[in-house]
Structure formats: structure tokens, C-alpha cells
Amino acid sequence: MLDSIVIGGGPAGLSAALVLGRAGKRVVVFDDDNARNKVTHESHGFLTRDGIHPSELKELGKKDILKYPTVSMEMQRVNEIHRENNHYQLITENGDLYQTKKVLLATGLKDVFPHVEGLDKFYGSSLFSCPFCDGWEMRDQALVVIFE
Numbered sequence: 001m002l003d004s005i006v007i008g009g010g011p012a013g014l015s016a017a018l019v020l021g022r023a024g025k026r027v028v029v030f031d032d033d034n035a036r037n038k039v040t041h042e043s044h045g046f047l048t049r050d051g052i053h054p055s056e057l058k059e060l061g062k063k064d065i066l067k068y069p070t071v072s073m074e075m076q077r078v079n080e081i082h083r084e085n086n087h088y089q090l091i092t093e094n095g096d097l098y099q100t101k102k103v104l105l106a107t108g109l110k111d112v113f114p115h116v117e118g119l120d121k122f123y124g125s126s127l128f129s130c131p132f133c134d135g136w137e138m139r140d141q142a143l144v145v146i147f148e
């Protein structure tokens, strides 16, 4: 019986696992490596790591959490969660069964794109959803704003 399962090993899930690990909790982080920002090459605005590649940030985060002996990470998808009396049962894509007292969902967001033909060719390189993340790199250039 684990103390916590964290579903999602992006910045949010890894941060949660770090704090739980430091509290001596037995934790498994599950991640199927499908981050929202996987199309982008640089992540901005996070102090000390401005401009880092998102995958490098994730690797550094993994190193941080795996220093704690009660924390581990599984690179697979969680497909099912069932509530039992006073705990949860989780089933992964490989059919593995895990039991835990708590489940922390850190599965991120999914962007819903407007219906613009060819949008996917530019997304993450010159077309972005967050001006705070990528606006500086596009500064002083002609701008198109798409609303739907």
C-alpha cells in the first residue's frame, strides 16, 4: 500500500512528488510522456531555468525526486482508478495493479485548437498559446491573434 500515487510527471507532478518524498511518503509517479508543451524547444519564465528545453527540465526534476528512497517513477499510463473502502486501486496500461491511500492528479491541460488549416505546422515554432511563455521571442514582429 503506497501513501500516494501522482499521475503526471510534468513540472506539477514532479514538484508534488519532491515534497511528498521529503516527508518520507511512499510515492510512485506515473507519466506517459505526453506533456502539453512537448512541441516547444524552450521553456521560459521559471527562475534559474529560463530557456531550458522542457525535456531537460523534466530530467532534472526526475533526478531531484529519485534522490529520495521512497519515491519512484514509472513511465506508463494510468488507465483506471477505482475507489475501494479507504484506498484506491489503479490499473496501468501494462495491466499492473497498484494500491494507494491518496491519488494526486497532475495530468496537465490539453489545448483545444481552432479549426485553421495548417496550424499544426507552426504550433510551437511561430504560433503559441501563451504570450508570457513565448511573446518575448516574437517581439516587434507582425502579430496575428486567432480567436474562436
Ligand SMILES: Cc1cc2nc3c(=O)[nH]c(=O)nc-3n(C[C@H](O)[C@H](O)[C@H](O)COP(=O)(O)OP(=O)(O)OC[C@H]3O[C@@H](n4cnc5c(N)ncnc54)[C@H](O)[C@@H]3O)c2cc1C
Pocket (backbone or CB within 6 Å): 007, 008, 009, 010, 011, 012, 013, 030, 031, 032, 033, 034, 035, 036, 037, 038, 039, 040, 042, 043, 044, 045, 046, 076, 077, 078, 079, 106, 107, 108, 109, 111, 123, 124, 128, 129, 130, 132, 133, 134
Ligand atoms: C507551445 C507551449 C509553450 C509553452 N511554454 C511555456 C513556457 O515557456 N513556460 C511555462 O512555464 N509554461 C509553458 N507552457 C505551459 C506548460 O505546458 C506548462 O507550464 C507545464 O507543462 C505544466 O506542467 P504540468 O505538470 O501541469 O503539465 P504537463 O507538463 O502537461 O504534464 C502532465 C503529464 O501528465 C501525463 N499524463 C496525463 N495523463 C496521464 C495518465 N493517465 N497516466 C500517466 N501520465 C499521464 C502527461 O503525459 C504529461 O507528461 C507552454 C505550453 C505550450 C503548449
